[in-house]
Amino acid sequence: xxxxxxxxxxxxxxxxxxSADNISSRHLKSLRELNKDYKPRRRxxxxxxxxxxxxxxxxxIYPYKQFLDELWxxxxxxxx
Numbered sequence: 001x002x003x004x005x006x007x008x009x010x011x012x013x014x015x016x017x018x019s020a021d022n023i024s025s026r027h028l029k030s031l032r033e034l035n036k037d038y039k040p041r042r043r044x045x046x047x048x049x050x051x052x053x054x055x056x057x058x059x060x061i062y063p064y065k066q067f068l069d070e071l072w073x074x075x076x077x078x079x080x
Contacts, residue, residue, distance in 0.1 A: 002033040007040075009077065014040040021048035023061050031059050 006015040014034050018027050023045060031043040035057075046064040053061045070076050 002030055002037070004030050004034055011038050011040050013042045013044065013076070014038075015044045015046060017046045017064070019048060021050075023047050023049060028055065028059055032057065
């Protein structure tokens, strides 16, 4: 099976955490595989990159500090 680090709200949000500062396609493999069977509303990869960005297939790449700030402000689940 496919493994990601966190699943929130019955597969609404899938989160993968990587200690990389330059995310490439290989880092996104688990989130892409998960999407084939489960279709989470949001797929998020937390990392050490400095700016938030979106891949062509809808994966949100977040600097971990920005994600934590938004999580503490209740902005992550609200966007569902």
